[in-house]
Amino acid sequence: MLGRLYEGQNCSIARTLEVIGERWTALIIRDALLGHRRFDDFQASLGIARNVLSDRLARLVAAGILDRVRYQDRPARWEYPITERGRELAVPLLALMQWGDRHLTGPAGPPRLVRHATCGAEVMQRHVCTYCGPVPGAEIAIEPGPGLELAR
């Protein structure tokens, strides 16, 4: 955790960013979703200082997003498989990716594609009404929830 980066904000976006919003953290989760598990694999992918990577991995383990499992005894070595809670972050991270694909990508096209493994068709991140199915952003309403006042 980064502590209370957003003091006074009673907001689940702010709380999530306090866990994953530090520089490089989202890209570590991206790599974990792509199957990276070991320190040196993350380090090669990201090219960041080892002490920064150590710090970010420890925070992600503390937040329950990565696990820490010993895979060798002498010398002791650990790997960092992603947890179920971490896998759920694929929705916001791939939604950020596809926004970047649409608005920030050059003529070469997107670096990554997301497909439905079963049928091969493209997968997008969308708003889905539990009753009607996928709906456009213009049809959603953000309303006060039960925790809005109590937790301030």
Place this chain on the structure above:
Amino acid sequence: MLGRLYEGQNCSIARTLEVIGERWTALIIRDALLGHRRFDDFQASLGIARNVLSDRLARLVAAGILDRVRYQDRPARWEYPITERGRELAVPLLALMQWGDRHLTGPAGPPRLVRHATCGAEVMQRHVCTYCGPVPGAEIAIEPGPGLELAR
């Protein structure tokens, strides 16, 4: 823009975070999605220093996420309505929110609810196959795209 925060990363998540990943920026977009348009409204909601808010608003205008429209002449005053490109960020931001609702929220429940304005049912952010409809994360595959090598 924050410049190249993630030098060497050919990744649309990294590119998006270079635009919206700075502290407070995502919460300014949240407030813009909730209907805030004026400097003082953002300032009251976030409680941040005016120079920080000015800086973040200018970057969001430069990135095409907010617009800048004069609403008064003497003295000149501007407001910052969200653009269509900005509205698309509701998908990743609400996906971050709902992850926080599930994993980081106290017993009072979520501060905000997302509903389908037409039918009133709950709206979630999900992976949606263009052929099959909503699919679980376990069924998605992230594959190399056409821009993976060219842009490195």
